[in-house]
Amino acid sequence: MEKVYYMDNAAATRLDEAVLEAMRPFFFETYSVATSEFGYSLGIEARDAMEDARGRLATCLGADHDEFIFTSGSAESSNLAIKGVAKALGEKKGKHIIVSKIEDFPVLYSARTLEKQGFKVDYLNVDEFGFVDMEALEKLMTEETILVSIQHGNQEIGTVQDLEKIGALCRGKGVLFHTDATHSFTRMPLDVRKVPVDLVTVSAHTIHGPKGIGGLYIRKGTAISKIMDGGFQEFDLRGGMDNIPGAVGFAKAAELVTVEENRRLREMRDKIIQLVFDQIPDVILNGHPSQRTPQNANITFHYVEGESITLHLDMHGIAVSTGSACFSRSLEASHVIAGIGGDHERAHGSIRLTLGRFNTMDEAVFVVETLNKVVENLRKISPLGKEKE
C-alpha cells in the first residue's frame, strides 16, 4: 500500500497494537459477560477486568471508581449527560440549559432536542479565539438553569476553555456543569478534584483506543436519570451489554498516552503552523496560538476551497479535513468557524490537521510542502486574490 500521511486524528485514530493485545483475551478466553460476584469464574474474571479498567480510567480524571460509567462513545456520553440531567431536574428545578455555540454535534443536537420538548436553551457566544463569554454566562444563569455544557478542547480549532473558572461560576449558582473532553482527555490535564465539573464526556477513539467505547464521569450525588433502558449495568445508569474488550482497550489506550508524547505532538503542531506561515502567504490560524490542544492545527488558506485542497492532498496520500460546506454532509459551513466570527470564506478554505502517535516530524514537513504546492496551483486558477500581483 502507498504511504499514508494520516492527520485526521480528531476524527479517528489508528489502534495501538498494545491496545489490541490487551483486548485480545477478552474476545477468545474471557469472553463471557461480567457476572455478579456470585456468578461463574469466567464471569467474575470478566467483571474484575472491567472494574479494573473503570478504576484506572476514573483515576486518570482524579475520580473515584464508581463515578465513571462506560458508554458506546462520546456521542452517547453527551446525550446521557444532557438528556439525563434534563430528565432528572426538568420538572423539579427548571427547564433552562446553556451550551456554547461551538460545541460538537452530540451536545448541540441534544440541546436542540430538549428545545423541542419545551426546554429553553441559550447558545453562548465565543470570542475570536473560541473562548466563551464569561460575563454573558454569568448573566444567563437563572433559578431555572439546571445545566451548563461547555467543552474542554474544541473539535475543530482546538481552543481549550478555562474549565476551572466556568466550573466555579456554575458551582456558585448551584448549576450542574458538563464538559465534553473528547478531544482533550489525556492530552490536557483535567482533574475533577481541582476543577468543579460534574460530568465529563470522554472517548477511546481519539487516543488510539478502539471505536465504540467511551465514558462519562458523573460526580457523586449528581442528579441524572438513565436514558438507555436495559439491565442494571453501569450502576443502573446505562443498560446494555458490557463492552469488556472495549473497556480494557480504553484503559490501556489512556495508560499509553504520556506527557512526553503530548510534548512531541505540540512540537509537531507548532512546526506545521510555523512552516505554513513561513511558506504560504494569505493564511489565518483558526483558534488560539497557545491555548489549544497539542494535536490540533487549523488554518484558512484564502482564495481556495477546502474540498479541492483535501482532494489534491488525498492524491498524495495525505488525509486531513476541512470546514468547507462542500465537504460536509449537510452542505453547511463549519459552525465553529462561524461561531468565532469567521465568514463563509474563512470556513471555505479552512483545513484541519490533527496529529497522533504515529505521525513524525518528517511527515509534518512533507505535508506542509505538499500543501504549499496544492494551494499555489489552486490559487492560479482562482478568480480571487489576484489584484495584488
Place this chain on the structure above:
Amino acid sequence: MPSPYNDIVLEHFKNPRNTGSIENPDGKATEGSPACGDMVSLYLNVDPETKIITDIKFESYGCASNIATGSIITELAKGKTIDEAKKITWKEASEALGGLPKIKAHCSVLAVEVLRSAILNYEEKHGLITSKEPTTEEIVRKRLKKVMNPIKGLDMVATHLVKEIEIKDGVVRILIDLPENHQFANSIKEDAIEKIESLWDVDKAIVEFTD
C-alpha cells in the same frame, strides 16, 4: 483511490482546461452560490461576424465538481456560436464528465450558469437584448429551476419542492415543501433567495417552509 468522482472528473479536476482570464474580454460573468460558497468567473471572446466563441477562459474558487465542470463547459463551448453555446445544459456537461455525484450537482450548475451569464453579458454589451419583462410566476419558476435540491441532485422545481409562489408589489413569497429544520433547508433557502432577488423588479424574496 476510492472516490465519489469518476476518472474523467478527476482528470479535469487535476488538469483543468482553459483556466485563467482574458484581458478586455467581449463578455464576462461571475456566479457565486451562497449555499456552498463556490464562485466561478468566465471570460469570452466572440467573432463579431460569425458569433462563434473564439476564446474562452474560466477561474474557479470552488470544489472539485465546480472546477471539473468549468473545465468541460469551456471545452464544449469553444468553437460554437453563442446561440449554440447558450443551449448547453447542465445535463450535457455532466454527461460529458461521465456523471457527477448528486449532492455535488449544485456546485457544478454554477459553471453552466456562468457561461449563459457571460453570453448574456456579451449580448447586452452589443445591443442584442430585448426589453425587460415584468416578473411572473413562470419567470420565478424558471429561475428556481436553477436551484438544486441536493437530496435528489435535480432542481427544486423538478423535484416538486415548490408548493406555492406569490408575487405582490415586488415581494416574491415561495413556499417550500420541506420541514424548516431539514438538513438542506438552509442551503436551498439561501440559493433560492439569491436567484429571485436578482430579478430586476423584485425587492425581496421570502422563503417559507411547510413544516
